[in-house]
Amino acid sequence: MKPRLFLFAGLLFTAAVLFSPQRAFAQAASASMIGQYGDWGVYVGLGSGKNCFALSQPKDRQPSGLKRDPAYMFISTRPADNVRNEFSVLAGFPLKEDADPSLQVGNDSYVLYARKDGGIWIRNVAEEGRLIEALRKGRELVLKTTSIRGNETVDRYSLTGLAQALDRVAQECK
Numbered sequence: 001m002k003p004r005l006f007l008f009a010g011l012l013f014t015a016a017v018l019f020s021p022q023r024a025f026a027q028a029a030s031a032s033m034i035g036q037y038g039d040w041g042v043y044v045g046l047g048s049g050k051n052c053f054a055l056s057q058p059k060d061r062q063p064s065g066l067k068r069d070p071a072y073m074f075i076s077t078r079p080a081d082n083v084r085n086e087f088s089v090l091a092g093f094p095l096k097e098d099a100d101p102s103l104q105v106g107n108d109s110y111v112l113y114a115r116k117d118g119g120i121w122i123r124n125v126a127e128e129g130r131l132i133e134a135l136r137k138g139r140e141l142v143l144k145t146t147s148i149r150g151n152e153t154v155d156r157y158s159l160t161g162l163a164q165a166l167d168r169v170a171q172e173c174k
Contacts, residue, residue: 008054038161052173054165058155089120099146
């Protein structure tokens with residue numbers, strides 16, 4: 001994964017999360033990679049507040065023949081917004097909103113929700129802490145989604161280095 005892809009992903013992510021293009025651009029434009037831990041990069045951006053996130057891309061995407069933009073998974077902390085360890089994904093293609101994505105880590109599964117623009121979040125925010133702990137301890141995450149065209153997809157993310165990346169995010173964004 002190349003650092004400039006991560007910066008681009010940071011820009012997209014910030015825009016998706018903050019819903020304010022001006023604020024998103026200001027924060028993402030100043031985001032910089034501060035560390036790489038296994039398959040996860042750690043980024044810090046400044047703007048109206050500090051924005052720290054761990055970011056990774058899938059190791060495998062099925063079916064392989066579908067045309068899609070790159071996908072990114074984020075775990076973000078924004079102290080000014082009182083947000084810690086927020087899980088989100090940019091799928092890289094438009095999603096069917098009435099077909100909830102699912103996520104599996106080991107034996108644990110989680111129901112997510114999708115927006116047409118490709119953004120994915122956990123449906124039950126009360127489970128986010130349990131999800132983050134499962135991700136810290138897991139080896140692989142499997143994300144199943146349905147595109148707006150009805151294509152079922154499976155993305156596999158490595159969790160190697162995520163625990164260390166999240167520790168660094170917490171250290172940077174106290």
